[in-house]
Amino acid sequence: MADYLVQFGLPVWLAYGGVALMQCLILLTIMMFAAATFTWMERKVSGRIQDRLGPTRVGGRFGWLQSPADGIKLLCKEDLMPAQADKILFRLAPYISFCASFCVFLALPFSNGWVAQQLNVAAFFILAIAGLEVFGVITAGYASASKWSLYGAMREAAQVVSYEVPFGICVLIPVMVAGTLDLVAIGNMQQGWGINWMIFHSPFMFVTFFIYLTCAVASTNRAPFDLAEAESELVAGFLTEYSGFRWSVFFMAEYGSMTAVSGLAAILFLGGWHGPIPIADLLGLTYSNHAILGWFGELLGACNFLFKAFLGVTFMMWLRWTLPRLRIDQVMTTCLKYCIPLAAAMFVGVMLWTYALPGGILPRKTPMAAVAEAPAWTTVETPGGDRP
């Protein structure tokens, strides 16, 4: 798009800068909107799970406006800072978390080609950036000058660093099968009927998906792995001294990463923007028919993708409101004794499976020859992703 603008005589720096800014704004809006929706949903879901209604007052029967109302409340709240806190770090910490969580969206495709920056190392980039979120938490815990915060930070550090390993392996497995780190390419590989989804690649991949889910919940600090905030033990962990807007920034970061890991799961395992039935292809909503039709197909894909991410987040909420919290040693045991060996075993399993049965065991229905732009499973040798 920037190239397009340059053609109209705009200076290169302005064109690229402007487009980048625009994309950032769009992503920020999406993230904010996701955070607002998910906070509202969290209340509604937890309410339903707990046999009550959840918000019903603000904004009609379903409390639609609860999140904006909360936002306003948080903005009006006094921003307290402990006297002994490290002032700069204390202020900085929420933004580190938020930026890390936000940057993940830069490389996360919403549909075929609908991505702020299509990287050929997108999966790697996301893993690296998502891991940065822990710095915000550690900084917050250290800067708060509170023992409880420090505990939260130390727990977070131990937990997230440990879970990065199985999480990374779980991401690596689909990447290995696809032969590319480019998420757009990985998404496009799963085109066609639902059977083409990565999760149905092999029984090993199926297991990997659940390990991925466990690690994703753990690395986003959601219950039952929310040890860093563990309100019944550590008051509120690293959030103890935060209030008002800074607190809400942490909160948005949390919901942002929830959305991000769910989205990543959708792309890596659940077919990305492809539904179980290739409706867009069957209806002929492809670029090969017409650009506008193709655009609509992409829109459908984006909805598909968002729906899958939404399902992932709902699953996390369901977990949170059902299960008690694990103890720190149990969390580490789960990671080091179960997740890592299992993930490694699955890695080897998928590797052997791909080697022994390059075409898979299930007959695959490729919907139409017209959309052959996506590489099939068999073209594993092709390094790098083909840009559409």
Add this chain to the structure above:
Amino acid sequence: MPMERVDPELVEFDVRTDEMLINMGPQHPSTHGVLRLVLRTDGEVVTDVVPHIGYLHRCAEKIGEKISPRQWIPYTDRMDYLAGMNMNLGWAMTVEKLMDLEIPDRARHVRVMVCELNRIASHLVAAGTYGLDLGSFTPFLYCFREREKILDLFEEVCGARLTYSFITMGGVTGDLPPGWLDRCERFLREFEEVIPELHAVLTSNEIFVRRTAGVGVLTPETAIAYGCSGPVLRGSGVKWDLRRDGEPRVTRMYEDYDFEIIAQHEGSYPQDRDDYPPVPPEAVLGDSWHRFYVRMIECVQSIRLIRQAMAKYQGCDGPIGEPIKLTQKLPKGEAYLETEAPKGQMGFMVVSDGTAIPWRVRARSSCFCNLSVTSEICRGCLLADIPAIVGSLDIVLGEIDR
């Protein structure tokens, strides 16, 4: 440095990390009120716990020396505010013991009904907040939903939802309202359906078991030495319940009632019903899981008792009992009586010099003794186990501090 080190393992202990003193409370989400625990921690390991109490001390005993026994009943409500009926009962029976007063049968059955209902309510709060202590929010609301129904029933009986002052010396302050028994029966039926749900989300939940089994093991000897009572004692496998083992005055109240004392005896819990969840293999007798389990099963026994009491109440006519006069002169002497409250043995003592105002009033709190064992069983546990252990003791600070 002289080379004295022989055991190479000692090197490990030589690398010392700094210990940290942490104040857990008095404002903390899981200390159940204003309890303050000073923890000495080495990383996540807690090496020492010192409880500090007294933040809710309201001089109840001193006030008791200035007012007549009936006037003091509302103060007993505010001790264990989750089981006001049982507190009323303890004090009323102590004064009855001093005055050698017998109450009519009808009042006795009403007392059994409300006390057992209150026991269920108290155990529900214990179970719910215990879930909360372990990070599970949902069971808390399930428990409170059921407790709310009990409070509605109490509201019909005496107009109050928390501080009842319903049981008084000489009987109860009023008869049950018409239709109450049907509503009570309806609640019991509804509650029986909820119990398996609670077992599913708590008692037999895998994570719950892992968090509680083997945590905070209290041996029967320690429990008795520390004066523990109620579910805490029974969770250690001591079959001791004042409703059956107490003074004659207390056991007479439960005469010709049929119920089981819930404690693991000779390796198994009473099997009077087959829907109790099995004991997980990880659980050690006297750990937090057993204390929790005892409470859950006691609720079932309370349902049995209430059903029997309702039948007996319907089958007996006669007076409901006459409360003593507000300024009734007390006979000279001392009386000490313990009753089985939901949290343990609640003892009251009254010393009278022959006037209407007691010379000295004493409340022996069950939670006070149960809490004193904390530092013993918390030593060496993890930080996350502290809420798990303190929660399993089920304390109410109003009763500890009086």
Add this chain to the structure above:
Amino acid sequence: MNATEIIDRLKQRFGDRILRSDTDCLDPWLEIAADGLHEICRFLRDDPDMRFDYLHCVSGVDYVEPDPKKAKKTDWQPHLELLYHLSSMQHRHRIVLRVVLPRWRDGVHGRLPEVSSVADLWPTANWHEREVYDLCGVAFAGHPDLRRILCPEDWVGHPLRKDYETPQEYHGIRVK
């Protein structure tokens, strides 16, 4: 064993340490000399026929009438009493021990009367004795950690004494 047998047994063994007893009242009790408390308690706990394994409560009762008019009518001298409610889970019997102490040691106002602690026999006594110390003002010799328990640590006076005067304020907080 019933209360009479217990008291007889104790009288046999400890003789003059047992000062008074009463088995006809609601809770049979026996009064023991303060210096024999620990020894008798150890016997009560360890003797196979006694086995008083459960200490319910330690309570202090202050006997003094601050009102001089009423004080003339009382039939007792000012003193402090400690009551130990003991029972045995094994033998299912119970007894009350009574220890009579002077209100102040050696009659000097401000010096707390002393009695030996039984916290080493029944750990539950630890907190109960702290409470009695806090509220009634009895010092327990040999107590591992004799601090105030219900009142703040810098509180002045022992509130459950009958002649206790509530202070006007505590750290600037109005009390009375």
